[in-house]
Amino acid sequence: MPGTLFRLELRPQIPPALSRLSDLASNLMYSWDRDIRGVFWRLDKDLWRACGNNPKLFLRRVSQAVLEAAADDDDFLQDYHGALAAYDSYLAADAKPAVLAHLQPGQDLIAYFCAEFGLHESLPIYSGGLGILAGDHCKAASDLGLPFVAVGLLYREGYFIQTIDGVGRQVATPQTANFDELPIRLARDATGNELRVAVPIADRIVQLRIWQADIGHIPLYLLDSDLPDNSEADRSITFQLYGGNTDTRIQQEIVLGVGGVRALRALGVAPSAWHINEGHAAFLILERVREQVARGLDFDSALENVAAGTVFTTHTPVPAGHDIFHHAQVQWFFQQLLPHYGADEARVLALGADGHGETRFNMTALALRGSRHHNGVSKIHGGVASTMERSLWPQITPAENPIGSVTNGVHLHTFIARAWTQLFHDSLRGWRNQLLDIDYWQRIDEIPDHRFRAVRRQLKRDLLIDIVERIERQHRRNELPEALIAQATQHLRTHDTRTLVLGFARRFATYKRATLILRDPARLSRLLNDAQRPAILIFAGKAHPKDQPGQDLIRQLHEMSLRPEFIGRLFMVEGYDMLLARNLVQGCDVWLNNPEYPMEASGTSGEKAGINGVVNVSVMDGWWAEGYQPEPQQNGFAIVPVLDPNIRDAEEARQLLDLLEREVVPRYYGADGDGYSAEWLRLSRNSMKSLIPRFNSSRQVMDYVRGYYAPASAAARRLDADDAAQARELAAWKQRVRQAWPGVSMRLAQTPSSVVAAGERLRLLVDVELNGLDARDLVVECRVGRLDAHNQFVVQQVVTLAVDDGRWRADVEPLCGLQHYQIRAYPHHRAQAHRFEMGLMIWL
Numbered sequence: 151m152p153g154t155l156f157r158l159e160l161r162p163q164i165p166p167a168l169s170r171l172s173d174l175a176s177n178l179m180y181s182w183d184r185d186i187r188g189v190f191w192r193l194d195k196d197l198w199r200a201c202g203n204n205p206k207l208f209l210r211r212v213s214q215a216v217l218e219a220a221a222d223d224d225d226f227l228q229d230y231h232g233a234l235a236a237y238d239s240y241l242a243a244d245a246k247p248a249v250l251a252h253l254q255p256g257q258d259l260i261a262y263f264c265a266e267f268g269l270h271e272s273l274p275i276y277s278g279g280l281g282i283l284a285g286d287h288c289k290a291a292s293d294l295g296l297p298f299v300a301v302g303l304l305y306r307e308g309y310f311i312q313t314i315d316g317v318g319r320q321v322a323t324p325q326t327a328n329f330d331e332l333p334i335r336l337a338r339d340a341t342g343n344e345l346r347v348a349v350p351i352a353d354r355i356v357q358l359r360i361w362q363a364d365i366g367h368i369p370l371y372l373l374d375s376d377l378p379d380n381s382e383a384d385r386s387i388t389f390q391l392y393g394g395n396t397d398t399r400i401q402q403e404i405v406l407g408v409g410g411v412r413a414l415r416a417l418g419v420a421p422s423a424w425h426i427n428e429g430h431a432a433f434l435i436l437e438r439v440r441e442q443v444a445r446g447l448d449f450d451s452a453l454e455n456v457a458a459g460t461v462f463t464t465h466t467p468v469p470a471g472h473d474i475f476h477h478a479q480v481q482w483f484f485q486q487l488l489p490h491y492g493a494d495e496a497r498v499l500a501l502g503a504d505g506h507g508e509t510r511f512n513m514t515a516l517a518l519r520g521s522r523h524h525n526g527v528s529k530i531h532g533g534v535a536s537t538m539e540r541s542l543w544p545q546i547t548p549a550e551n552p553i554g555s556v557t558n559g560v561h562l563h564t565f566i567a568r569a570w571t572q573l574f575h576d577s578l579r580g581w582r583n584q585l586l587d588i589d590y591w592q593r594i595d596e597i598p599d600h601r602f603r604a605v606r607r608q609l610k611r612d613l614l615i616d617i618v619e620r621i622e623r624q625h626r627r628n629e630l631p632e633a634l635i636a637q638a639t640q641h642l643r644t645h646d647t648r649t650l651v652l653g654f655a656r657r658f659a660t661y662k663r664a665t666l667i668l669r670d671p672a673r674l675s676r677l678l679n680d681a682q683r684p685a686i687l688i689f690a691g692k693a694h695p696k697d698q699p700g701q702d703l704i705r706q707l708h709e710m711s712l713r714p715e716f717i718g719r720l721f722m723v724e725g726y727d728m729l730l731a732r733n734l735v736q737g738c739d740v741w742l743n744n745p746e747y748p749m750e751a752s753g754t755s756g757e758k759a760g761i762n763g764v765v766n767v768s769v770m771d772g773w774w775a776e777g778y779q780p781e782p783q784q785n786g787f788a789i790v791p792v793l794d795p796n797i798r799d800a801e802e803a804r805q806l807l808d809l810l811e812r813e814v815v816p817r818y819y820g821a822d823g824d825g826y827s828a829e830w831l832r833l834s835r836n837s838m839k840s841l842i843p844r845f846n847s848s849r850q851v852m853d854y855v856r857g858y859y860a861p862a863s864a865a866a867r868r869l870d871a872d873d874a875a876q877a878r879e880l881a882a883w884k885q886r887v888r889q890a891w892p893g894v895s896m897r898l899a900q901t902p903s904s905v906v907a908a909g910e911r912l913r914l915l916v917d918v919e920l921n922g923l924d925a926r927d928l929v930v931e932c933r934v935g936r937l938d939a940h941n942q943f944v945v946q947q948v949v950t951l952a953v954d955d956g957r958w959r960a961d962v963e964p965l966c967g968l969q970h971y972q973i974r975a976y977p978h979h980r981a982q983a984h985r986f987e988m989g990l991m992i993w994l
């Protein structure tokens with residue numbers, strides 16, 4: 151190209167009649183409200199897509215003529231005013247009664263910290279499930295009117311744009327954002343000045359800017375170190391999501407944790423509870439300890455006070471998902487902060503000890519020690535996390551330690567198709583207020599078959615049109631022969647909505663086993679190429695740029711997709727993002743998920759699919775172990791995990807293909823072979839009925855409100871009252887108990903009888919060597935139960951022994967037959983958040 155190509159952006163003037171378009175463009179409510187997106191889309195559909203569905207950018211590029219015409223177009227104005235009225239009334243709405251039953255706006259406020267937020271493709275600061283989950287959490291918090299703010303980082307490079315080259319290599323192109331094209335603005339103080347905070351990192355002071363994104367009611371504050379006042383190196387701290395090495399990571403996490411607390415203080419935001427969503431944000435604990443020490447508390451009391459109001463959610467059993475730093479890194483990067491925690495360095499470093507090495511500083515361990523409310527993200531994962539982290543409560547069994555679970559959900563409005571919401575508008579009036587009502591959703595059955603089927607067909611057609619375009623673009627760029635491209639899209643070209651469409655899209659981490667279905671390629675080829683009952687299989691997903699095995703999977707799938715037996719039947723589509731994710735989870739017929747049990751934690755893409763009537767075929771792990779229903783209300787298909795690693799892949803691949811051949815294909819096509827048989831519609835309806843009210847993020851956020859945010863807020867207030875009297879008392883008590891505990895012991899003061907007659911009671915008398923503790927400092931309890939078929943002790947009743955005159959006694963009324971019992975003692979203090987939080991227990 152000769153000469154320089156100069157850039158000129160001609161900015162339109164928005165006509166007064168449309169002046170509030172910029173309001174609609176600046177609140178991320180557009181990420182779930184399709185009427186708002188529709189307003190922009192209608193103005194100029196091609197430009198809308200060219201701008202990556204980004205309304206702010208769109209408003210800069212749209213032509214003056216288009217705007218002038220729209221300002222005169224009554225139909226357009228009607229839609230515009232409709233969207234605006236809904237926008238205004240949403241923002242004016244108060245907190246929902248369900249929230250007010252637990253939290254008090256004005257007093258309670260939740261601060262939610264996460265390293266990534268996936269709200270919409272126009273704000274690319276997410277990489278995968280964790281980010282989308284955080285975004286959905288904020289959206290549901292907004293829907294519910296929760297008093298809530300979120301804190302994250304603003305990455306200039308965000309996550310990469312993925313292309314796949316002609317030989318199947320993933321090409322990761324950094325996506326450099328222009329901040330004034332993003333739906334964010336600078337946070338300012340009361341006098342209109344830009345707010346900044348400073349954070350000491352290593353031997354420097356790093357300045358941070360605070361940006362604000364609005365998610366409905368919820369402000370999301372994003373920190374950014376890219377300021378001229380900072381050195382080049384410091385400017386780049388927040389450049390890349392999960393980029394760089396562990397030095398970059400620890401600095402990013404200081405910005406998030408320490409900078410995030412300082413930002414909220416500068417903004418005048420006073421949280422009652424702090425939610426650490428995954429360990430990346432756990433340094434917020436240290437910063438709050440520093441604040442407490444500065445106000446006069448000792449280290450232990452400060453930690454109690456902070457932990458009481460802190461919630462920590464752990465998200466993955468995969469070790470690489472947990473940040474581990476070296477002590478030397480903490481010492482170097484916290485050199486200015488370490489002297490301010492009111493404790494010697496060794497004690498601060500010990501907060502990150504995980505028992506796997508003397509010099510490891512584990513962010514998950516810090517988060518657990520600095521919070522009193524912890525959870526995993528499904529029932530299975532709660533159990534896995536309890537076991538992984540058992541060393542923090544050494545004398546407590548994992549089943550009883552304080553790690554609980556809240557199963558992830560998805561933001562319904564973001565992920566459910568417009569065609570469904572239009573249909574609900576006619577058939578299920580008021581549905582938006584019924585997200586927590588399981589019975590209400592039985593009404594999905596009232597939608598007539600022909601309308602239900604029409605929506606499913608339309609969504610599939612939309613998807614196929616999109617996939618053709620994407621595949622053509624991808625293959626043309628890679629200069630594949632046109633004949634081959636035509637072959638690759640031949641079965642999509644017809645926009646034939648009869649063919650069964652299977653989808654698999656998520657991050658390409660190896661434990662998710664994207665290629666499991668290809669273990670028996672000949673069998674898969676027969677399945678896809680069946681002349682009467684064909685199927686196509688669509689893959690999409692990014693592998694982390696440093697994950698070579700993950701990228702190998704992409705290459706394998708790409709190669710397979712061009713083989714004669716798979717071409718036109720199997721696709722590896724590049725550029726997975728929230729937009730492609732939405733299209734896939736709405737348009738496929740079947741959603742596949744086959745992680746290695748129990749690595750999935752929760753998984754959410756199957757939930758997105760299920761709420762759209764897509765039928766899940768999935769390993770019984772994470773959310774699906776709770777969501778799957780067999781007949782008579784069958785809502786999908788279950789692959790039963792095989793535990794022996796030697797045969798697992800082969801066995802589970804066989805189960806998967808068996809299910810597809812014997813269940814999915816025949817049921818989908820039905821007797822007449824047309825697809826969407828009555829039987830299939832039943833599965834699809836059951837999927838929506840059962841999953842919509844149970845796996846949406848309003849349910850999830852309400853679980854946090856009840857089980858975590860309300861108790862954490864109340865506990866923090868209690869401990870902090872009267873100059874933190876209870877925090878100090880609890881810290882001193884724990885110190886006393888910890889010292890005395892090794893010398894505490896129990897014995898039976900008299901041998902209890904081993905046979906009692908009906909109507910008689912078992913008399914227990916126990917002596918405790920208190921080693922200086924007070925009798926009130928512990929609980930002695932008897933657990934009565936029976937042995938089950940596997941010789942496991944099943945507790946049926948628990949009796950607390952009463953102390954009287956230095957002896958603990960109880961008269962236990964046994965149930966019947968052969969019973970067993972155990973006697974145990976553990977420390978007790980009324981200010982503890984969990985009765986086993988000290989991790990101490992002795993058994994008789």
Ligand SMILES: *Cc1c(COP(=O)(O)O)cnc(C)c1O
Nearest residue numbers: 278279656727728731753754755
């Ligand atoms: C939902 C979603 C995910 C998470 O999918 P999983 O099945 O839980 O792995 C990842 N990326 C995007 C873009 C999503 O929308």
